[in-house]
Amino acid sequence: MILAGLVFWLVWDFYPDWVHHIRRRAVIQHGPEGGSPLAALTFDDGPDPRYTPxxxxxxxxxxxRATFFLVAGKAQQNxxxxxxxxxxxxxxxSHGMDHRHAWLEWPWSVDRRIGRAAAILRRLSGQPVHYLRPPWGMFNAGTYPAGMRHHRGVVLWSCSAGDWNIxxxxxxxxATLEAGLKPGAILVLHDSGGDPGAPEHTLAALPAVLEAARRRGLKLVTVSELVGQRRQST
Ligand SMILES: [Zn+2]
Incomplete structure (x- = not known):
């Protein structure tokens, strides 16, 4: 029984082709490149009383406007x-309940906890919570089905500046974000988490990124607005 469980875990949690197949086919990593010039800024790992305000x-x-992928446990505290x-x-x-790595969880446990996080965030925000971004962008076999069951889907990013690193x-x-700032881009930043103090660098970089978007005529919108445009245009 233990051996069967271990084999199941190895196959479903670590088999990379399966994970990459889902990522390529089903996960949202950017919005439409044509149409209105829109891009989405996203902030992970908050809310954080030191940085989010x-x-x-x-x-x-x-x-x-931006999208904040919140950790539900931190949302309950703030x-x-x-x-x-x-x-x-x-x-x-949603950024899940407590930023646990998907490879350290059973698929059914991921589903239960993603459902719980979604309910908490809906209640606290008073909004529908359309999208899931799993911590570190990592999946196990339960992540994508849970993203579809409790949300509209899973969103990753087209450009990451690694701003969690102090x-x-x-x-x-x-510079990294400005290079990635194109129509349809989904940029990931962090308003909490990562190395202690790292969001100070994010905050210092933010005005230049916003100014670059303005110069290029790119409107910064939420992920739903960015993806909704694709739905309307196809
Ligand atoms: Zn994260």
């Missing part, structure tokens, strides 16, 4: 931040 302030000054995110017109997505300076983060 400052991110909200910078976004408000630029008139930009319900006022979830409300502030939603009240400012941003989208709330060694990445603000200018490096801004």
């Amino acid at each position: 400052r991110v909200l302030q910078v976004l408000a000054q630029a008139g930009a 319900p006022e931040l979830v409300k502030a995110i939603a009240a400012a017109g941003h989208e709330v997505g 060694r990445r300076q603000a200018r490096d983060i801004a």
Whole structure:
């Protein structure tokens, strides 16, 4: 019995072709490249009382909307931040219950916990929670079905600046994001988590990224708005 469980776990959690097949076919990594020039900024791992309010302030000054993939356990500890995110017109997505790596969980446990996180985030935000971004973008066999069952699907990104790493300076983060800032882009940033203090570099990089979007005529919208455009245009 234990051996059967171990084999199941190895095959379904570690078989890379299966994971990559799902990623290529089903997971949203960018929006449409034609049509209106739109791109999506996303922030993972919050809400965080030290950084999320400052991110909200910078976004408000630029008139930009974003999507916050929240950790439901942190959202429960900071319900006022979830409300502030939603009240400012941003989208709330799910980053799971507590940022556990999918490879350390059974597929059915992933489904149960993703369902629980979705319910918590819906209640706290007062919004539908359309999309799931699994922690580290990692999957096991339960992740994608759970993303479809409890959400509209799974969203990853087209450009990551690695801003969770404290060694990445603000200018490096801004340069990577500006290079990835194209119509349809989904950029991932972090307003919490990662190395201690790392979101300071993210915050320092953010004005340059917002200015680059403005210069290029790119409107920054939520993931639902970006993906909704694709639905309307096909
Ligand atoms: Zn994360």
